[in-house]
Structure formats: structure tokens, C-alpha cells
Ligand SMILES: *[C@@H]1O[C@H](CO)[C@@H](O)[C@H](O)[C@H]1NC(C)=O
Ligand SMILES: *[C@@H]1O[C@H](CO)[C@@H](O)[C@H](O)[C@H]1NC(C)=O
Ligand SMILES: *[C@@H]1O[C@H](CO)[C@@H](O)[C@H](O)[C@H]1NC(C)=O
Ligand SMILES: *[C@@H]1O[C@H](CO)[C@@H](O)[C@H](O)[C@H]1NC(C)=O
Ligand SMILES: *[C@@H]1O[C@H](CO)[C@@H](O)[C@H](O)[C@H]1NC(C)=O
């Protein structure tokens with residue numbers, strides 16, 4: 001989930017070149033040489049500038065460095081200063097990224113990596129740039145100017161006269177300002193005027209007559225295909241994601257490091273086992289598993305080159321190898337023979353966390369593969385997708401269609417509309433809509449349920465574009481107006497709606513004003529119209545309850561799906577819902593998982609999947625909740641949230657955390673002395689009991 005600077009990218013390119021040819025056996029001397037080279041490279045970029053350009057940077061660097069005031073003031077000053085340079089010297093615009101990078105370095109001596117995810121980096125092309133092309137800022141082969149980045153464009157649209165806009169930016173980008181208080185949305189935007197008044201009829205949830213009749217819906221999320229996954233590479237590396245050809249652990253194994261004994265330590269009870277190094281393992285087009293040949297990596301590497309070699313089906317600090325995703329989908333497809341999934345919701349993130357090696361082509365490749373695999377294994381079962389923060393390039397970026405530079409990301413929406421329509425998931429007449437609405441859409445299922453899919457990058461804190469006019473315009477992307485229109489229409493028709501997107505509004509990553517706008521929309525259209533809401537993103541098995549703004553009455557809730565990717569420290573997992581066929585309420589949820597560590601030493605066999613739990617069995621074991629009542633906000637409040645908010649109930653919090661991590665070896669210990677650990681408190685109660693990011697952030701500890 002990390003950004004990188006163009007400089008980092010160049011650095012990385014050199015590191016990977018060197019390492020790729022020398023693993024195994026990167027020794028200390030080589031590491032020192034690489035570190036030195038990285039530092040020199042950064043200097044080289046500056047030293048190769050034209051003298052007038054260097055002078056420009058040095059002069060303004062002096063002014064920035066001399067600025068006084070709090071860290072918040074300095075951050076705001078920096079943005080205002082950069083904007084005034086653009087306004088006054090547009091011909092020097094390409095140097096502003098470099099100036100701010102240099103400024104960051106000057107404030108973070110010997111902590112260069114702190115400058116990775118700051119405001120000067122997002123490149124439109126980044127893959128395999130040679131250091132030489134940097135000298136001019138122009139890629140010598142393509143002619144692309146890679147100083148021309150999103151930050152500069154956003155800066156031109158940014159309202160630098162608004163202290164609050166600057167404070168949002170500086171809070172999220174640098175943690176230097178305090179988070180501004182979210183305004184009253186009716187005062188700021190007259191929000192309630194955007195929808196018809198709610199009448200008494202819409203205060204009640206629809207019920208069904210007669211006997212319970214249900215069907216099943218699959219929910220999958222966060223695949224994160226690691227296209228460069230390499231069996232045998234370092235799986236316990238210093239910088240996630242691991243399992244890449246160049247992954248290394250900064251702490252070198254000692255000379256007496258013995259790979260075999262480390263693997264034995266994973267489970268001391270095992271006396272015989274076989275490693276799972278099958279680099280060619282795959283599923284054929286008729287879904288049979290072919291293990292391929294064993295390759296003895298530990299032996300070939302002399303038992304001491306790496307500290308933990310990546311095995312066939314993945315490990316806990318890496319994204320999903322393709323074969324794991326095929327295996328998961330094959331298990332789902334088999335399960336569907338009995339459970340008959342009628343459709344699938346996929347809440348985003350096909351592309352992996354290897355952001356430094358990403359470019360638009362890699363992004364497209366992961367998207368085409370990922371949706372292709374779903375089509376192959378799920379066959380006639382339609383998939384309704386939402387795009388995740390990784391499913392675009394540059395990472396997390398999306399520009400508003402109503403503003404300048406609005407065609408920047410059309411390529412992705414065009415690809416999505418083609419894939420989704422040609423897979424038969426959306427009707428032909430949705431093609432143009434998807435293309436011109438950030439890959440969002442509304443569609444009606446065969447049974448008459450409306451599914452609305454949104455693009456959460458519209459409110460993602462790492463999307464630079466979402467800071468444009470942040471305090472003045474509650475709907476920069478037009479997505480809320482679209483949602484309100486759809487809900488108003490459905491309410492009129494008595495139609496029920498499911499809403500899906502990638503990032504939950506309760507997440508730190510959801511910009512607070514946007515998060516609250518959504519909460520207000522949900523409160524207005526619940527419980528009559530909005531039946532359920534779905535997300536992914538956190539990789540954890542969670543949920544969030546929306547309580548009424550007038551008190552503590554549960555109004556609605558969001559299901560947050562666990563991931564298939566094991567990153568970080570989770571077992572791969574998926575779920576399905578049993579859905580009442582007239583109201584589209586969810587009656588129960590069922591989760592499956594595979595204990596990934598078992599595949600490390602099972603001789604390359606396929607992972608074994610197990611049923612994990614159902615929400616009713618786990619949280620209402622006595623069966624108090626009526627069997628035909630929905631698992632709605634009242635259920636989650638009564639049986640789960642009320643128990644986890646009780647901090648002395650560590651046992652219940654631990655059970656909830658066990659499921660959240662799918663019983664992996666790395667479930668956090670919720671007990672910290674005699675009190676609950678901060679990690680469990682935040683993951684459990686802060687997410688479950690708070691629907692907006694402002695409330696979530698206020699709840700967080702540690
Ligand atoms: C920064 O401040 C120092 C000390 O006050 C001063 O000597 C220097 O000229 C200033 N530099 C700039 C660029 O303003
Ligand atoms: C930056 O510093 C230089 C030299 O001290 C000064 O002449 C110039 O006016 C300053 N520029 C701005 C925009 O403050
Ligand atoms: C910028 O923000 C200020 C302060 O909130 C506001 O008065 C002004 O109208 C905004 N400018 C634009 C162009 O939106
Ligand atoms: C809010 O919108 C309503 C309906 O459009 C309008 O009648 C009212 O005057 C607006 N209120 C404010 C404070 O702008
Ligand atoms: C519900 O099921 C019972 C037992 O199968 C049956 O007698 C009854 O007619 C059903 N009611 C409705 C409304 O379908």
C-alpha cells in the first residue's frame with residue numbers, strides 16, 4: 001500500500017538488477033556498496049541538472065528551510081510556496097517535484113525512506129527508468145516527461161487559500177496538522193436538501209410473508225496477484241511484499257544458519273515432512289492440478305542463503321501467487337456445486353503491493369488475468385466488481401471527470417467496461433456508463449435486487465486528486481449524486497439495494513467528509529431501501545455498524561470481507577451469504593479458509609480448505625436470534641459489538657480476532673497484561689462500533 005518516488009524507483013531498478021544476478025549470496029560488502037550507490041544516485045540526479053535549474057532549486061530550498069512555525073505551518077507553507085512558484089514561473093514547473101523532494105531529504109537526513117510517500121512523486125511512467133533519462137527529465141526512448149506528475153496537476157487545482165484544505169492534506173500526507181473537525185454537512189453543503197424528505201413508511205424495514213426461502217451469494221475480495229512471485233525467494237524480507245526475486249532480509253542469516261532446522265521449528269512436532277518447492281505448479285484449463293518438478297532450493301542455495309524460502313502456495317508476508325488464486329477459485333467452484341452461488345461480489349484489489357514495479361501495463365495484465373480467472377472458474381456465475389486502490393496506475397490515483405486533466409484514467413475504465421461486458425457480467429447497455437463513471441455502475445439481478453458498485457478512490461486519502469476543493473465540494477467526482485439518484489428511484493419503486501465498494505467508510509483511508517456524507521445517505525435510505533453494504537481493503541474479517549446520529553440506535557451495517565491474499569499474516573479465505581429471496585436480507589454468512597503454513601511442508605500438494613465458521617453459530621450459539629430474522633445492524637450490535645466493546649471480555653475479543661485472522665499462526669494476542677491490547681481494541685471495537693473515519697480515528701489507541 002505504499003507510494004514510491006520516481007527516485008526510489010530508479011534506485012530500486014539498480015538494486016534489483018544487481019540482486020537478481022547475485023542471489024543467493026548477497027553479502028555485507030555488496031549491501032554496503034548498494035547503499036552507497038543509492039545515495040550517490042540521488043546526488044547524481046541533482047548534480048546533472050542545468051546550473052540555472054540547480055540554482056532555482058537551491059534558492060527556493062533556502063527559503064523553504066528558513067521558514068519558521070509549527071510543523072503544520074511549515075507543511076502548509078510548503079504547499080502554498082510551491083503553488084506560487086507554479087503560478088509565477090510556469091516554465092519551471094517541472095522542477096518543483098525535485099525541489100520538494102530535496103526539501104524532504106534535508107529535513108530527514110539519513111532517513112530518506114521517509115520521503116517515499118510524500119507529495120512529489122506520482123509518476124505517469126515509472127518502470128525501469130534508467131538514471132540517465134533523469135538528467136533531462138525526459139525518457140529518451142518514449143519522449144515522456146516524467147516530471148509531469150499528478151502532484152503538479154493537483155497543485156494547480158488545489159485551493160491554497162483554504163487553511164482547512166491544507167490541513168486535511170498535511171494531516172494525511174505528513175501527520176503534521178491535526179485532523180480538521182468534520183463540518184455539519186447540512187450547514188456546509190445543505191446535504192439533506194439533496195434527497196426527498198423521509199416519510200414514516202420508509203422508517204421500517206420490509207419483511208416477508210410466509211416461510212423462509214433463501215439463495216446464496218459469494219463474496220470474494222483482495223486477490224492481489226503477485227505476478228513476480230518466485231518460489232524460493234526470501235519470504236521473510238525487510239520490506240513487504242516479500243517473495244520477489246530481489247527480496248532480501250536486511251539481517252543476514254549467520255554463517256551457521258540452517259534452513260532445515262528453521263523449517264522444523266515451524267512445527268516441532270513434525271518429524272517427517274517434505275518441502276513444497278514446485279516452481280511450475282499450476283492448474284490446467286480443465287482445472288486439474290499439476291505439481292511439476294521439485295526443485296531443491298535449500299540444497300541448491302547451500303542451506304544458508306535465505307532465511308525463509310517462499311513455497312509454492314504463498315507465505316504470510318507475500319501477496320498471492322497465481323496458483324493460490326486458482327486453487328481458491330477451484331475450491332469455490334466445487335463448493336458451488338452444492339451451494340449454487342447465484343452471483344458474486346468482488347470488492348476489489350487484483351493488483352499486488354509491489355508498487356515499485358508497477359506501471360499501466362502491469363496493472364492491466366493483473367486485471368485481465370484476475371477477471372479472466374474468475375470467469376474461468378465461476379463460469380456462468382456473474383461477478384459484480386468494484387475497483388480497489390491498487391487497481392489503477394499510478395497507485396490510488398483517480399482524477400475527477402468534471403475538472404481539467406479528466407481523461408487521465410480513462411484507459412482503465414475502458415478496459416473494465418470491456419472485460420465486464422464481454423464476460424457477460426454486465427449488460428451491453430452498461431458499457432458506456434462504466435466507462436464514464438470511474439467503473440461504477442448500478443445493475444438489477446435476475447431476482448430484482450439492485451447492486452450499486454462505487455469506486456472508493458473518490459474518497460481515498462492517498463488519491464491526491466481527492467483533496468481538490470475538499471472542503472467546498474462534497475461531491476467532486478459526482479459519485480454521491482449518482483448514488484442518491486439511484487436510491488431515490490429504488491425507494492419510489494420499493495426496490496432493495498446492495499451497495500459495494502473497496503474501502504470501508506470506517507477506515508482511516510476514507511476521507512472524513514466523504515465518509516460522513518456516505519453515512520448520512522445510508523441513514524436516510526435505511527432500513528427501507530438499503531439492505532446491505534459490502535467492502536474489502538483491510539484484509540481482515542470485520543464489520544462496521546452505523547448508529548443513528550440522534551443516539552445509539554443501530555441503523556445499518558457494512559460487511560467487510562477478509563482477503564484471499566495472506567499479506568500480512570492472514571490465512572487465505574472467502575465467504576458466502578445466505579440471502580432471503582424477497583427482501584434480500586442476509587440470513588447467515590459462512591466462511592472458509594486454508595491453513596497456509598500447512599502447505600509449506602506438504603510436498604507441494606494442494607492446500608486443504610476447511611469450513612471456518614458461520615456468524616450465527618459463532619456469535620449466537622444458543623440460537624436466540626429468530627431463524628428467519630436478518631443478520632442486520634441490530635444482530636451485530638447485540639451479539640458482537642456489545643461484547644467486544646466490553647474491554648474486560650478479552651476472551652470474546654480474542655475469539656473475534658481469531659476469526660479476523662482466520663486462525664493463522666499470527667493472530668494477535670488480545671491480552672496485554674490485564675487489559676486488552678491496542679491492536680485488538682482498534683481492529684475490533686473501533687471498526688465495529690464506528691461507521692465514519694472521523695469516529696474511527698477518535699477511537700483508535702496507541
Ligand atoms: C536563511 O536564513 C539565514 C540565516 O538567517 C540567512 O543567512 C540566509 O540568507 C537565508 N536564506 C534564504 C534563502 O533566505
Ligand atoms: C527566496 O529567497 C530569495 C533569496 O533570499 C529572495 O530573493 C526571494 O524573494 C525569495 N522568494 C520567495 C518566493 O520568497
Ligand atoms: C478557497 O477557499 C476559500 C476559504 O475556504 C474560499 O473562500 C474560496 O471561495 C475558495 N476558492 C475557490 C476558488 O473555491
Ligand atoms: C437548502 O436547499 C433547499 C432546497 O433546495 C433550499 O430551499 C434551502 O434554501 C437551502 N438552504 C440553504 C441554507 O441554502
Ligand atoms: C410454510 O411451510 C409449512 C410447512 O412446510 C406449510 O404448511 C405452509 O403452507 C407454508 N406457508 C406458506 C405461506 O408458504
Ligand SMILES: *[C@@H]1O[C@H](CO)[C@@H](O)[C@H](O)[C@H]1NC(C)=O
Pocket residue numbers: 258259260261264303
Ligand atoms: C541442519 O539441520 C538439520 C535438522 O536439524 C540437520 O539434520 C542437518 O544435518 C543440518 N545441516 C547442516 C548443514 O548443518
Ligand SMILES: *[C@@H]1O[C@H](CO)[C@@H](O)[C@H](O)[C@H]1NC(C)=O
Pocket residue numbers: 281282283284285322323326372373376
Ligand atoms: C490459472 O488458471 C487459468 C485459467 O484456467 C490458467 O490460464 C492459468 O494458467 C492458471 N495458472 C496457474 C499458475 O495455475
Ligand SMILES: *[C@@H]1O[C@H](CO)[C@@H](O)[C@H](O)[C@H]1NC(C)=O
Pocket residue numbers: 401402403404405406407
Ligand atoms: C473534461 O475537461 C475538459 C477540459 O477542461 C472539459 O471541456 C470537458 O467537458 C470535461 N469532461 C467532462 C466529462 O466533464
Ligand SMILES: *[C@@H]1O[C@H](CO)[C@@H](O)[C@H](O)[C@H]1NC(C)=O
Pocket residue numbers: 159469472473474
Ligand atoms: C469548489 O466547489 C464549490 C461548490 O461546489 C464551487 O462553487 C467552486 O467553484 C469550486 N471551486 C473550484 C476551484 O472548483
Ligand SMILES: *[C@@H]1O[C@H](CO)[C@@H](O)[C@H](O)[C@H]1NC(C)=O
Pocket residue numbers: 548549550551553555
Ligand atoms: C433516532 O433515530 C432513529 C433511527 O433513525 C429513529 O428510529 C428514532 O425515532 C430517532 N429518535 C429520536 C428521539 O428522534
Ligand SMILES: *[C@@H]1O[C@H](CO)[C@@H](O)[C@H](O)[C@H]1NC(C)=O
Pocket residue numbers: 205527554555556629630632633634635
Ligand atoms: C433487524 O431485524 C430485526 C428482526 O426482524 C428487527 O426487529 C430490527 O428492527 C432490524 N434492525 C434494523 C436496524 O433494521
Ligand SMILES: *[C@@H]1O[C@H](CO)[C@@H](O)[C@H](O)[C@H]1NC(C)=O
Pocket residue numbers: 266267595597598601663664665666
Ligand atoms: C499452522 O498454524 C496453526 C495455527 O497456529 C498450527 O496449529 C499448526 O500446527 C501449524 N502447522 C504447521 C505445519 O506448522
